[in-house]
Amino acid sequence: MRETLGLTGPKKGCDLGQCGACTVLVDGRRITSCLTFALMHGGREVTTIEGLGGDPEGDLHPVQQAFVDHDAFQCGFCTPGQIMSAVALLAEGHAGDDDEIREWMSGNLCRCAAYPNIVAAITAAAGR
Amino acid sequence: MAALTKPKNLQDVAAPGRDGVGASPLRPDGILKVKGDFAYSSDLWHEDMLWGMALRSPHARARILSVDVSAALAQPGVYAVLTHEDIPGSKFYGLEIRDQPVLAIDEVRFHGEPIVIVAADHPETARRAIAKIVVEYDVLPSIGPVEALDPERYGYVHAPADYKAHAFGNIVHSQHIHHGDGDSAEVRALADVIVRGEYEVGMQDQAFLGPESGLAVPAEDGGIDLYIATQWLHVDRQQMCPVLGLPPEKVRLTLAGVGGAFGGREDISMQVHACLLAQHTGKPVKIVYNREESFFGHVHRHPATMVFEHGATRDGRLVFVKAEIVLDGGAYASTSPAVVGNAASLGIGPYVIPHAAVDATAVYTNNPPCGAMRGFGAVQMCFGYETQMDRLAAELGLDPVELRRMNAMEQGSVLPTGQVVDAPAPVAELLRRVKEMPLPEVENWRTADGPDVRELPGGLSNTTHGEGVVRGIGYAVGIKNVGFSEGFDDYSTARVRLEVIGGAPVALVHTAMAEVGQGGITVHAQIVRTELGVDQVTMAPADTRVGSAGSTSASRQTYMTGGAVKQAAEAVRAVVLARGRDRYGWAPAFAAGLRLAGGKALTAAGEVVADLVDLLGDEPVDETTEFRHRPTEAFDKVTGQGFGHVQYTFCAHRAVVDVDVELGLVKVIELAAAQDVGKAINPLAVVGQIHGGSTQGLGLAVMEEIIVRDGKVRNPSFTDYLIPTILDTPPMPVDVLELADAHAPYGLRGAGEAPTLSSTPAIVAAIRAATGLPLNRVPVRPEHLTGT
Numbered sequence: 064m065r066e067t068l069g070l071t072g073p074k075k076g077c078d079l080g081q082c083g084a085c086t087v088l089v090d091g092r093r094i095t096s097c098l099t100f101a102l103m104h105g106g107r108e109v110t111t112i113e114g115l116g117g118d119p120e121g122d123l124h125p126v127q128q129a130f131v132d133h134d135a136f137q138c139g140f141c142t143p144g145q146i147m148s149a150v151a152l153l154a155e156g157h158a159g160d161d162d163e164i165r166e167w168m169s170g171n172l173c174r175c176a177a178y179p180n181i182v183a184a185i186t187a188a189a190g191r
Numbered sequence: 192m193a194a195l196t197k198p199k200n201l202q203d204v205a206a207p208g209r210d211g212v213g214a215s216p217l218r219p220d221g222i223l224k225v226k227g228d229f230a231y232s233s234d235l236w237h238e239d240m241l242w243g244m245a246l247r248s249p250h251a252r253a254r255i256l257s258v259d260v261s262a263a264l265a266q267p268g269v270y271a272v273l274t275h276e277d278i279p280g281s282k283f284y285g286l287e288i289r290d291q292p293v294l295a296i297d298e299v300r301f302h303g304e305p306i307v308i309v310a311a312d313h314p315e316t317a318r319r320a321i322a323k324i325v326v327e328y329d330v331l332p333s334i335g336p337v338e339a340l341d342p343e344r345y346g347y348v349h350a351p352a353d354y355k356a357h358a359f360g361n362i363v364h365s366q367h368i369h370h371g372d373g374d375s376a377e378v379r380a381l382a383d384v385i386v387r388g389e390y391e392v393g394m395q396d397q398a399f400l401g402p403e404s405g406l407a408v409p410a411e412d413g414g415i416d417l418y419i420a421t422q423w424l425h426v427d428r429q430q431m432c433p434v435l436g437l438p439p440e441k442v443r444l445t446l447a448g449v450g451g452a453f454g455g456r457e458d459i460s461m462q463v464h465a466c467l468l469a470q471h472t473g474k475p476v477k478i479v480y481n482r483e484e485s486f487f488g489h490v491h492r493h494p495a496t497m498v499f500e501h502g503a504t505r506d507g508r509l510v511f512v513k514a515e516i517v518l519d520g521g522a523y524a525s526t527s528p529a530v531v532g533n534a535a536s537l538g539i540g541p542y543v544i545p546h547a548a549v550d551a552t553a554v555y556t557n558n559p560p561c562g563a564m565r566g567f568g569a570v571q572m573c574f575g576y577e578t579q580m581d582r583l584a585a586e587l588g589l590d591p592v593e594l595r596r597m598n599a600m601e602q603g604s605v606l607p608t609g610q611v612v613d614a615p616a617p618v619a620e621l622l623r624r625v626k627e628m629p630l631p632e633v634e635n636w637r638t639a640d641g642p643d644v645r646e647l648p649g650g651l652s653n654t655t656h657g658e659g660v661v662r663g664i665g666y667a668v669g670i671k672n673v674g675f676s677e678g679f680d681d682y683s684t685a686r687v688r689l690e691v692i693g694g695a696p697v698a699l700v701h702t703a704m705a706e707v708g709q710g711g712i713t714v715h716a717q718i719v720r721t722e723l724g725v726d727q728v729t730m731a732p733a734d735t736r737v738g739s740a741g742s743t744s745a746s747r748q749t750y751m752t753g754g755a756v757k758q759a760a761e762a763v764r765a766v767v768l769a770r771g772r773d774r775y776g777w778a779p780a781f782a783a784g785l786r787l788a789g790g791k792a793l794t795a796a797g798e799v800v801a802d803l804v805d806l807l808g809d810e811p812v813d814e815t816t817e818f819r820h821r822p823t824e825a826f827d828k829v830t831g832q833g834f835g836h837v838q839y840t841f842c843a844h845r846a847v848v849d850v851d852v853e854l855g856l857v858k859v860i861e862l863a864a865a866q867d868v869g870k871a872i873n874p875l876a877v878v879g880q881i882h883g884g885s886t887q888g889l890g891l892a893v894m895e896e897i898i899v900r901d902g903k904v905r906n907p908s909f910t911d912y913l914i915p916t917i918l919d920t921p922p923m924p925v926d927v928l929e930l931a932d933a934h935a936p937y938g939l940r941g942a943g944e945a946p947t948l949s950s951t952p953a954i955v956a957a958i959r960a961a962t963g964l965p966l967n968r969v970p971v972r973p974e975h976l977t978g979t
Contacts, residue, residue: 065234069236070227071227071230071231071234072226072227072228073227074231074233074400074401074450075233075402075479075481076400076401076402076450076482077481077482077908077909078481078482079482079908079909079910081482081908081909081910082400082482082909084400111227112225112226112227113226113227113228115226116226119226123222123225123226127225127226128225130221130225131217131218131221131222131225132217134215134217134218134221134875134876134879136221136224136225136708137451137708137709137710137879137883138399138400138401138449138450138451138452138707138708139220139221139224139225139229139448139450139708140231140399140400140401140448140450140451141400142224142225142227143225143227146225162643162645162646165917165918166645166650166651166918168917169916169917169918170916171917172400172909172914172916173400173917174397174398174399174400174451174453174887174914175451175708175879175883176882176883176885176886176887176915176920177879177882177883178882178886178915178917178920179882179920179922179923180879180882181917182917
């Protein structure tokens with residue numbers, strides 16, 4: 064994905080499924096892409112951060128916009144994974160309260176610890 | 192006032208300072224980052240590029256008997272296999288002492304030390320080639336921090352007369368501080384109570400998520416262009432040039448996207464390896480570490496053993512402190528000397544104590560090299576002295592916060608180095624503020640439907656429904672220096688250009704500052720908007736075409752490169768206003784009294800006298816300046832006296848924890864902070880820094896440690912080296928104080944590190960309050976709480 068397709072949005076943070084920086088959606092479900100092979104997903108729809116807004120030149124996806132507005136990152140390396148996870152979390156209906164957001168975002172590490180702002184961004188994107 | 196030719200087309204100026212200093216504009220790189228379009232160093236690509244990789248030592252200490260690379264060289268797809276024999280220039284590098292071999296020569300001194308580097312057409316080809324290299328070792332017993340102090344018996348990490356680092360045996364650097372009468376018998380007699388404690392801090396890792404990586408591209412002029420994630424471009428180059436045998440103008444560095452740093456990119460890692468391979472093959476070479484290699488590839492926070500004695504009068508006045516600190520520097524010096532300087536000079540904390548004797552020493556060992564990490568020598572000490580303050584309070588029957596406030600330093604206080612604190616030092620006020628914040632609800636896990644396990648230690652593991660859960664509250668405060676200290680010529684360079692583009696004034700800022708996520712470029716744009724009254728500010732890529740900005744470390748960049756940008760913008764403004772003298776006949780004194788805002792030149796009274804666009808005309812103004820803070824001086828080698836630090840920064844924490852005392856599980860319920868930042872140039876970014884530092888301190892308190900046994904690293908992965916997740920990170924209310932330091936640009940105070948200090952001891956104090964256990968070592972693990 065990163066080398067052949069040039070889609071470098073998903074990051075290699077740990078290579079072992081521990082950090083979540085490589086999170087992508089497969090048929091809408093979030094997975095850590097470093098733990099899987101493309102050929103295992105023939106015929107499925109894979110969405111990376113690059114495909115999130117639909118049109119690359121268009122507006123940001125509401126979750127992307129919320130991350131910008133709430134300064135929900137510092138270095139930004141984990142951000143594509145955080146956003147993909149957050150998009151799936153919202154679709155799963157897991158944004159009921161802050162505790163639920165934390166529980167369902169706990170697979171995505173952020174060493175800068177922008178966590179409070181990540182919770183705020185997802186809360187805003189959920190329309191709460 | 193001179194006769195004024197009224198320029199054309201003047202109207203009321205818009206609200207000045209929009210998104211200037213004190214506002215919280217969003218990051219200029221934010222859109223790229225949320226779209227996945229921001230190019231981190233690991234995302235770089237070049238047609239024809241090769242992949243570089245290193246063979247690393249599996250032993251902590253061994254003689255290298257032979258290295259056979261023939262099978263690796265014979266493998267198809269392999270372009271180069273290099274050992275130290277292939278290095279064209281110096282075989283050593285180092286930030287302060289050039290004691291580290293680029294590739295091991297005849298001995299390996301730490302687990303993970305690079306020995307051979309390979310360039311191949313694919314990472315897997317490189318990996319297979321590495322596996323075919325045969326190294327014969329004569330494994331030696333590793334030297335740890337205890338053995339290091341007895342070299343007669345256990346030997347030298349760097350043998351005397353060997354390499355560069357032998358002058359003091361296994362001692363990298365020592366610093367003694369003698370203040371008042373030290374801990375003499377007369378001084379001890381003045382104390383009604385003496386509390387003694389021994390403390391340990393484990394080895395913490397920066398664990399930035401973006402691994403070490405970069406791309407070296409050989410150039411037609413025989414030089415190299417390196418695109419790299421680092422904290423300090425110029426000092427990388429300074430270390431690389433002698434190795435590559437190239438002059439500085441032929442080694443050009445450009446900052447690639449940096450996925451966090453926290454000190455771990457202060458030393459070079461793969462920079463020189465990639466360049467050597469590119470030089471040798473004539474092809475671009477990319478190196479990207481995986482997570483395991485990243486744990487081996489950068490320095491860590493020094494583990495510390497600390498013995499403190501605090502003496503006080505019965506009413507709680509500190510009389511003396513004695514502290515003996517040993518820091519495990521690992522196999523090579525890195526920044527150990529400066530870490531020692533910080534540990535010694537900041538070792539008694541933010542307190543006024545008439546007598547002190549502090550000894551700090553870093554030793555060479557066969558453990559992984561240690562160097563810079565956020566808090567730099569002050570973190571370890573803060574755990575020690577703050578634990579002592581709690582124990583002293585208990586001994587005296589005093590409230591721990593009250594004991595701290597009674598002894599807190601303030602502006603005008605004299606530090607044990609003899610330095611008078613000549614800026615606000617609101618230590619007592621910060622403590623008061625965290626103490627007075629509302630406390631979180633007790634037993635917040637109780638609901639009408641039974642216990643909400645998410646709020647309990649153990650969380651959804653469902654380990655308790657409240658039984659065995661005890662709440663504790665703890666406090667701590669710390670002191671950190673800002674900027675480079677001890678006489679280092681600390682400066683930063685900035686270039687600011689102002690010109691009319693498309694009918695509007697546009698500023699360009701060019702510095703070599705490494706944006707690592709701290710928000711430096713956001714702040715630079717704010718400063719230029721404030722100083723030049725323009726809306727549009729663009730950033731040139733950070734590179735070595737402009738002078739050094741110094742490192743993104745020591746909480747110094749807003750002060751230093753922010754200061755340089757301010758100074759360059761002021762120089763631009765002076766030129767612009769001087770043009771008004773020619774154009775409109777302004778008297779020099781009149782021109783000098785003008786300011787720029789909203790694209791206009793204004794008098795102090797707010798009268799608009801010219802359009803910036805007209806003043807600029809067709810000719811850009813381009814100014815480059817170097818900014819320096821007040822000079823500091825080295826600490827006296829014997830007494831430790833000296834004006835060593837340019838600025839101090841303070842943060843206080845209150846931690847609230849729930850502990851399942853039966854299972855030893857800790858949940859931090861809330862971590863409140865109060866910090867003085869002098870002036871919040873960007874309040875949103877300041878709070879982000881305080882959250883980040885506090886959370887890394889939480890990690891050190893209860894989870895983070897690189898486990899090293901006989902020199903071997905046991906947990907180089909995020910499965911075994913745990914960092915705080917979003918679940919581990921509690922609500923963190925922050926109270927920001929802004930008491931200006933008159934010596935600093937805008938009165939600001941470096942902000943990034945201070946919150947990393949007091950977070951750890953505050954959390955451990957809270958766990959002690961809940962459990963009654965002494966807990967003299969961090970990180971605190973469940974078995975320390977259960978005794979199992």
